[in-house]
Amino acid sequence: MALNLRKLTAGVALGAALIVGAGAVTHAQDAKHSIVTVVKLSGIAWFNRMEEGVKEYAAETGHDATQVGPASADAALQVQMIEDLIAKKVDAITVVPNSPEALEPVLGKALDAGIKVVGHEASSLQNVTYDVEAFDNAAYGRHLMEALAQAMGGEGEYAVFVGHLTAKTHNEWVDAAIAYQKEKYPNMTLVTDKLESNEQQQTAYQKTKELLRTYPNLKGIQGSAGEDVVGAALAVEEAGLDGKVKIVGTSLVSVAGPYLETGAIDMISFWDPAKAGIAMNKVASMAIEGKEITDGMDLGVEGYNAIKLDGKVLYGQAWVDVTTDNMNDYDF
Amino acid sequence: MNALARIFASPQGIVFFVAVLFALVLGLINPAFFTPATLIDLARNGLVTGIFALGVMMVLASGGIDVSHTAIGAFAMYATMKIVLGIDLDLPIIAYFVIAAVIGAGLGLINGVLIGGLGLNTLIVTLGTLSFFRGALLTFLGTTYITSVPREVINFSRTILIRIENAVGQMVSLPASFLVLVAVTIVLAIIMNFTVFGRKVYAIGGSEEAAQRIGIRIKRVKVMIYVIAGAIAGLAGMTHVTLSRMANPFDLVGMELNVIAAVVLGGARITGGHGTVLGTLLGVFVITMINTTLLMAGVPSYWQKFVIGCLIIVGTGLPIVIDRLARHRQRMKRPLEAG
Numbered sequence: 001m002a003l004n005l006r007k008l009t010a011g012v013a014l015g016a017a018l019i020v021g022a023g024a025v026t027h028a029q030d031a032k033h034s035i036v037t038v039v040k041l042s043g044i045a046w047f048n049r050m051e052e053g054v055k056e057y058a059a060e061t062g063h064d065a066t067q068v069g070p071a072s073a074d075a076a077l078q079v080q081m082i083e084d085l086i087a088k089k090v091d092a093i094t095v096v097p098n099s100p101e102a103l104e105p106v107l108g109k110a111l112d113a114g115i116k117v118v119g120h121e122a123s124s125l126q127n128v129t130y131d132v133e134a135f136d137n138a139a140y141g142r143h144l145m146e147a148l149a150q151a152m153g154g155e156g157e158y159a160v161f162v163g164h165l166t167a168k169t170h171n172e173w174v175d176a177a178i179a180y181q182k183e184k185y186p187n188m189t190l191v192t193d194k195l196e197s198n199e200q201q202q203t204a205y206q207k208t209k210e211l212l213r214t215y216p217n218l219k220g221i222q223g224s225a226g227e228d229v230v231g232a233a234l235a236v237e238e239a240g241l242d243g244k245v246k247i248v249g250t251s252l253v254s255v256a257g258p259y260l261e262t263g264a265i266d267m268i269s270f271w272d273p274a275k276a277g278i279a280m281n282k283v284a285s286m287a288i289e290g291k292e293i294t295d296g297m298d299l300g301v302e303g304y305n306a307i308k309l310d311g312k313v314l315y316g317q318a319w320v321d322v323t324t325d326n327m328n329d330y331d332f
Numbered sequence: 333m334n335a336l337a338r339i340f341a342s343p344q345g346i347v348f349f350v351a352v353l354f355a356l357v358l359g360l361i362n363p364a365f366f367t368p369a370t371l372i373d374l375a376r377n378g379l380v381t382g383i384f385a386l387g388v389m390m391v392l393a394s395g396g397i398d399v400s401h402t403a404i405g406a407f408a409m410y411a412t413m414k415i416v417l418g419i420d421l422d423l424p425i426i427a428y429f430v431i432a433a434v435i436g437a438g439l440g441l442i443n444g445v446l447i448g449g450l451g452l453n454t455l456i457v458t459l460g461t462l463s464f465f466r467g468a469l470l471t472f473l474g475t476t477y478i479t480s481v482p483r484e485v486i487n488f489s490r491t492i493l494i495r496i497e498n499a500v501g502q503m504v505s506l507p508a509s510f511l512v513l514v515a516v517t518i519v520l521a522i523i524m525n526f527t528v529f530g531r532k533v534y535a536i537g538g539s540e541e542a543a544q545r546i547g548i549r550i551k552r553v554k555v556m557i558y559v560i561a562g563a564i565a566g567l568a569g570m571t572h573v574t575l576s577r578m579a580n581p582f583d584l585v586g587m588e589l590n591v592i593a594a595v596v597l598g599g600a601r602i603t604g605g606h607g608t609v610l611g612t613l614l615g616v617f618v619i620t621m622i623n624t625t626l627l628m629a630g631v632p633s634y635w636q637k638f639v640i641g642c643l644i645i646v647g648t649g650l651p652i653v654i655d656r657l658a659r660h661r662q663r664m665k666r667p668l669e670a671g
Contacts, residue, residue, distance in 0.1 A: 044475050071471065165633060193633040200583060201576050206377050210627045213364060213373070216500035227580070234577065239502040255477050258577070 034064040035092045035284045036085050037277060038078055042069030045254055045332040046273050050096075053274030057281045065281050075102035082106045085115075092116040092129075092284035094277075100125045116287040118280050123313045129287045132280050134271035134318040136308060137169055141176030143319060144248055144269060145185075148177075148220050151246035151266045155187035156219030159211050161232070161249070163199040163225030170224035173250070177222060191215045197228045204231025212239050223249025230256050233264040253322060253330045260327050271318045272303070273332075279304045279316065346654070347597055347611065350647050351618045358621075361629045369498030370625075372506050378620035380405075380572045380584075382513050382613060384591045385598070386520050387564030389612040392595055393524070394557050395537040395604025396454035399588045400443060401565040403465035406584040408435040409569030410469055413478050413579040425488045425574075429512065432570035433563040439465055440562015441555070448554030466585050478579040489574045509574045512567055521609040523560075533557060537604030594619040597647045618647065 037054050039047040051067045058065040070077030075098040085093055086109060093110055097103045100122040107117050107127040119131040135143075148158065160177065162170035174194055181188050191211070197204040204227055211218055212235065221236075223229035229249040233256075236245045242264060251268040259265040279301045286293060295309040303318025322330060358365045384401050391398040412432040416423060439461075446457045491508035498504045524530040532553045535543040544550055573579050598615025600607030622643055626636045 041475075072467070192627065192630075195627070196633055196636075198586065200586070201578070201580060202380070202572070202583070205576070206624050207627065209373060209377070210624055212502055213369075213498060213500065214362065214628045216502070230578070231576075238505060241502060255479065255578075257479055 032062060032064055033091045033285055033288050035066075035094060035281050035288075036090050037065070037067040037280065038081050038085070038093060038095045039067060039069035040078075040096050040098045041073040042067075042071060046252075047096075049332045050273035050277040053272075053277030054281060056274070057278045061285070063281070063285065067277070073098050075099040078103060079106045082110060086110050086113050089113070090115060091288050092118065094118040094120065094280040094284050095122075096120045097122050097125070103127075116284055118284045118287070120276055120280050128312055130283050130293060131313045132276065132283055132304075133313060133315050134276055134303065136315040137172035138176035139315075139317065140269075140319055141173035142180040144173065144222055144250070145177035145180045147267050147269070147321070148222050148246060148248040149181065149185045149188060151248060152188065152220045154185050157189050157191045157215055157217050158220035158222065159191050159195060159215070159218060160222045161195045161197050161204060161207070161224055161228040163197055163228070165194065165196050167224070173224055174222070188220075191218065197223075197225055197231065199225040199227055201227040201231040201234070204228045205235045206231075208232040208235035209239070212236070212241065212245070218245055220246045220248070223247070223251065226251040226255045229265050229268060230259060233259040237262075237264050252332060253327050254332055257327060260322065260324050263324055267321055267323050269319045269321050272320050272330075275301055275303055275318055279314075279318075283314065346650055347599065347614050347618055347647060350643070351614065351621065354618070354621060354643075358625055358629050364499045365625065365628060367499050369496055369504040372494060372496065372504050373498075374617065374620050374624070375510060376506055376575075377624050378616045379507075379510060379513055379575065380568050381587065381591055381594060381620060382616040383516055383564060383568035383571055384587075385594045385612050385616045386516050386609065387561040387568075388591055389595045389598070389600050389607045389609070390520065390524065390533060390557060391454070391561050392592075392600040392602065393537045393604065393607035394533045394554065395540065396447065396554075396557070397592070397602065398443070398454065398458045398558070398561055399592070400439075400458040400462040400465060401561065401568075401591065402584040402586070402588045403462045403469070404436050404439045404562050404565040405569030405572065406581060407439060407465045407469045407473075407569070408432040408566035409573050409584075410473055410478075410579050410581045411435050412566075412570060413481060413573065414473055416482055417478070423482075423484065425484050428485065429567055429570050432566040434566070436566020436569065437559045437563040440558045440560070440565070443562065444555035444558035447558060448551045451551075462585070462588070469581055473581065475581055477581075481573065481577060481579065485574055486577060489577050507575065509571045512571050516564055516567060517609060517613065520564075524609060529553065529556065534605055537606070539605075590619060590623070593644050593648075597644065618643075 039050060041047060047069055054065050054067045068081055070081065078098055082093060083106060093115055097119065104127050110117050111127055116129045117127065119125045119128045123131055123133055125131055152158065160174045162174055178190055195207050197207065208221065208231060221232045223232060229247050229251045232247050236242065247265045248267045250270055252270055256265050256268050260268065279299055282299050282301060283293065293309060293314065297307050298305045299307060304316035308315040384405065388398055388401055409432060412428055412435060415431060416428065443458060443461055446452050447454050488508060492505045493508055493510055495503060495505040532548050535548060536550055536553060540550060569584065572584060594615040595612055596602065597618055599611035622640050626639060631639055
């Protein structure tokens with residue numbers, strides 16, 4: 001009984017819950033889990049959207065799922081928040097780290113305290129129970145290239161942008177895309193190396209201007225950073241080449257909206273942070289309940305219906321494609 | 333021979349020479365380079381850098397350095413858009429620029445008070461305010477992109493001064509925002525060359541001690557320098573909005589070293605006392621040319637930064653080395669003539 005009591009106080013700590021709770025302790029699955037999602041930065045559209053997902057999950061399951069995040073995208077502030085959560089003895093922490101390396105020690109501490117840890121956008125994390133990724137980077141790159149190839153009719157010259165030549169994810173997308181093009185669309189040619197936009201719209205604009213001047217037959221551009229497609233679209237529009245140069249890439253409706261509307265950008269893709277939030281919480285719950293996660297499993301979240309498990313990392317196929325037709329469904 | 337040597341020794345001369353040489357090499361590699369369209373592209377691409385650079389030149393001439401200008405520009409541009417969208421009033425485009433300049437001047441005043449008033453080191457202060465202004469922008473004003481900018485801004489962005497076809501039949505245009513650069517250039521040229529204030533700036537940059545002894549109120553002049561530089565940065569920020577047709581609070585910051593490199597390449601010295609409007613524009617022209625034509629020359633992306641670095645070192649280092657050699661030669665000559 002003493003043991004049960006301690007468990008109870010740790011879990012719910014409410015006198016009123018004692019009577020109901022007595023039964024719950026014996027069936028761990030039915031207990032209310034406290035899961036906290038720690039995001040990079042609070043208050044920005046992306047993570048507001050994720051919070052919607054977390055709240056939806058809480059409302060649906062009755063678990064105590066909440067989201068917190070620092071006021072600035074600072075790894076040190078995230079470490080403090082996680083320290084606090086360890087002290088509060090939550091059941092699980094899901095985290096979108098600003099810097100995976102910087103969080104390793106504190107996440108290790110959380111695991112030692114018996115807390116389940118689920119990461120997101122951090123497949124390199126070691127101290128996690130699981131890590132949920134919206135998609136496998138290579139698969140996503142191939143997906144974008146397929147879209148570009150369709151738009152270009154499977155032939156012609158194209159160029160690719162990355163935010164920074166040192167950005168790992170962007171390079172993985174683009175490398176896979178190029179490899180896919182070579183294999184499947186031999187009539188398409190990459191005109192030059194990966195171009196660097198510094199994640200600045202004006203840099204993407206200038207480089208696109210230069211591209212068009214140097215390669216007048218250019219028919220397609222694939223962007224990686226959210227600003228790439230916007231800068232490219234502006235340059236194409238100004239050069240009077242609307243519709244002749246197809247533009248596809250990663251961006252958000254809030255960034256690329258005006259150009260999607262005019263059709264200067266053919267398609268943008270991203271992943272829905274709300275869905276990622278739900279998926280992370282589901283995985284955390286399953287870990288708390290001791291359920292095993294297996295390759296090919298259906299998490300019951302759109303885009304995560306047949307996950308690929310690689311070690312501790314789960315990959316979905318959760319990319320969302322947006323064109324002028326469905327752009328009004330997304331407000332971030 | 334002597335005249336040629338003199339041209340080489342002057343910073344503008346060497347920059348001009350570098351520019352011509354670079355253009356020749358580019359033209360050989362890709363003949364499409366030698367068209368009026370390229371010139372227009374360069375003018376368009378160097379616009380924001382150019383406006384920033386003029387403000388920074390004045391600061392360098394006074395013996396200071398300002399790395400916070402891009403943060404001032406970003407703050408002014410974003411705050412202006414927030415204010416205008418907040419009051420929901422149809423303002424003429426000129427009002428946007430005035431608001432941005434006033435906000436920029438206000439932020440510049442903070443720099444001025446810290447540097448002129450309290451006598452703190454300019455690099456330390458502006459490094460601090462770079463982070464401070466940017467932090468304030470992202471914390472208090474917001475982090476979301478404003479993509480639905482007012483109609484006046486869009487109309488202004490679509491106003492074109494010159495529109496021509498380039499060698500491959502694409503349209504190349506010079507937007508009306510180029511006039512902002514022209515206006516800032518004229519006003520600053522008058523301030524630096526024909527006003528007492530301008531002379532005071534150079535005097536302080538040459539020797540603060542001497543300037544003080546001849547009765548220049550150094551504190552007051554310094555505050556004014558940073559206020560003007562701030563206003564110019566604000567104008568650059570607003571110009572950036574009209575070019576990109578959106579206000580992204582994460583933009584601009586990060587290009588400050590590029591701007592300073594352009595100014596130094598244009599003959600201003602970090603040690604103060606030197607710097608001209610014409611030289612600065614030439615420096616901006618060269619930096620922009622290097623930054624936006626290496627692709628045309630077929631230089632791979634990974635190499636571009638390397639090449640830019642080399643050109644900056646050569647462009648800024650060579651005049652100093654030549655200058656030193658010339659002085660050395662003079663010194664060697666003197667005893668012979670005396671003897």
